[in-house]
Amino acid sequence: MKIIVPMAGMGKRMRPHTLTVPKPLIPIAGKPIVQRLVEDIAKVCGEQVEEVAFIIGRFGETVEKSLVKIAESVGAKGSIYYQDEPLGTAHAILCAKESLSGPLVVAFADTLFKADFTLDSSAAGTIWVQRVDDPKPFGVVKLDDQGQITDFVEKPTEFVSDLAIIGIYYFQDGDYLRDELQFLLDNDIKDKGEFQLTNALENMKNKGTTFVPGRVTEWLDCGNKDATVFTNQRYLEYLRERGENLVSDSATLTNSIVIPPVYIGDNVKITDSVVGPHVSLGNNANVRQSVVSNSIVQESATVLNTNVTNSMIGNHATVTGVPHDLSLGDYNTLRV
Template identity: 60%
Template sequence: MKIIVPMAGRGSRLRPHTLTIPKPLIPIAGKPIVHRLVEDITKVLKESVEEIAFIIHKSFGKEVEKDLLAIAQKLGAKGTIYYQNEALGTAHAILCAKDSMQGPVVVAYADTLFRADFTLDQTADSVIWVKAVDDPAAFGVVQLNEKNEIIDFVEKPKEFISDLAIIGIYYFKSAENLRMELQYLLDNDIAKGGEYQLTDALENMKQKGLKFVPGKVEEWMDCGNKNVTVDTNNRMLNFLDKDGEQLVSKTVVIENATIIPPCYIGENVVLKNATIGPNVSVGNHSSIENATIKNSLIQTHAVIKNAALDNAMIGNHAVFNGKFTNVSIGDYSVLE
C-alpha cells in the first residue's frame, strides 16, 4: 500500500502561522497535522505502508522535506518528495506523484483529520471517505444506491441529494487506473477555471463501471483556519486522553502550577504560577509564567507571561506578555 499526500498549498486562511511553516506541519496535540493523518490512515487500513509520497511546493525548503521524510520513516515507510509549483488543481497535484502510482494507493489531502473504525472493502475499485454533515450544500457529496455503492458525485448541491460529504481521503485498488484517468484530463485539457479536478477523473472511472463505495468516518476535524484548528486540537486531545495516551512529558518543570487535563505538554516546558487546561497543547521548550490558559494551541519555544488566554494560537518562538485573550500570533512575533 502507498499513500499520496498533496500538500503544496501554504494555507492562506491560517496566516500568520503558515507564513513560516506549511499548514500540514502545524502541530495538533504535539504532532504535525500530516503526521497524525498518515498515522490514522495506516490504522484504518490495517496494512503495512511501503511508501508515502508528499507533494509540496519547491519553496517549502529542505528543512520541511527532511521533516516529511522523517514522518514516513517513523511509520516504517519510504518517503518520497514531489513538487507542484503551479496551482493547477487536484488532478494535476496527484499526477505529480505519477512515478509512485503503482498498486493500491490512498490519496489524502493534508488539511483534515478523522477518526474511523471500519474494514476496507477489498472488492471495491475505490473507497471514498465521507461524513454525514448538517449542511451538505457547503461540500462535495456522494449519492448512494440501495447496494451502498456510490452512483454520483455532486459539488455543493443546491437541492438535497445526500448529506454524505467527501472529506478528502480516497482509496484506489489500482493506482495505474487513476494515473491513466488523470493523464487523460491533462492530455485533453479538461479543466474548470484553469484547474484539473479529481472529481472529473472519478466520474470517468465510474462511467467505465468501476465500483465506488463509501468509507464512513465517526469524526471529521478540519484545520482550515485558526478557530477550527484550535477546536480540532481540543477534540484530538480528548480522543487521545480517552485512549489512555501519555500526553504530558516527564521533563516538564512545574512550579506552583496546575495542569487540568486533557493537555499535551511537550519536552522541557516550564510552567510557573500557571493554570493550564483543559484542552491546551504546549510545544517543546516553551515557558509559561503567571498565566491561565485554556482551549489553546501553543507551539515550540514560546514565552508567555501575565496572560489569560482562551481560544488562542501562538506560533513558534513567539513572545506574549499581556492581558489579551482571543489572539493568533505567528512565529517569532513579540507582543508585550
C-alpha cells in the first residue's frame, strides 16, 4: 500500500501562518496536520504502508526532511515530488507518477478525519464522502439504489448532491489511475480551467470501474484559522477518548490550572495561569498570568498577562495584554 499526499498549495486562507511554513505542517494537538493524516490513514489501511509520496511546492530542504521523517514514522519510505504550477488536482497527483502503482490511497493534506473502520482493499475504488449543508465549494458524488457512485460533479453551481468528497480516495490499481490522469493532460481536458481528478474518476467509471462511497465518523477541515482551531478542539477530544497522554513530563506548572483536554509540549512553562480546555501548547511555549482556551499556541511563543480564545499564535510570537480572538503569525509581537 502507498499513500500519495498532494500538498503544494500556498494556503492563502491560512495566512499569516503559511507565510513561513506550508499549511500541512501547522500543528494539530502537537503534530503537523500532514503527520496526523498519514498516521490515521496508516491505521485504517489494514496492511503495511511501503511508501508515502508528498507532492509539494519548493518548500526547502528542512521541510522535505520533516516529511521524509513523517513517512519513516509509519515504517514507510518517504518520496518528494514537486508541483511548480497550480494546474488542478489531477495534475498534482500525476506529479508523483513514478509512485502511482499498485494499491494506493490519495489524501489531500488539508483535511483530517475520525473513523472506526478498516479499508476494504477488495474494492476497485473508494471515495470518502460526508454530507454537507452547502456542497457548492466541493466535488460531490451521486449514488444509485445499490449505493454505488454514478456521477462525479466538481463544485456544482446547482444542487445535484450533498455528499461532498472529503479528499481521500482508495484505488486498487495505481497504474490505471496514472494512465487516466495522463490522458487528461495529453488531451487538455479541463474543468473550470484545471485538470480535475473528478474527470479521471468519471472516465474510469464509464469504463466499468465500480466506485463505492466511504463514510467517516467526522470530517475535520483545516482550511482557515477558525476551522483549524475547531479541528484542534475535536482532535484533542478524540485523542482523550483513545487514552493518549497529551502532557509532556518536562512541562512546568506553577500556581496554575489545566482544564483537559489539552496538549502541552516539551519544556512548556505555565505560571499563574489557566489553560484549557482545547488548547495546544507547542514545545518551549511560555504562558504567564493569562487565561488561554480553545487555541493553538505554537513553539517558543509567549503569552503574558492576557486572555485569549479561538486563537492561533505562531512560533516565537509574543502576545501581551491583548484580550482577543487572534491570528498571529510567526515571530510577531502584539502588545498593549
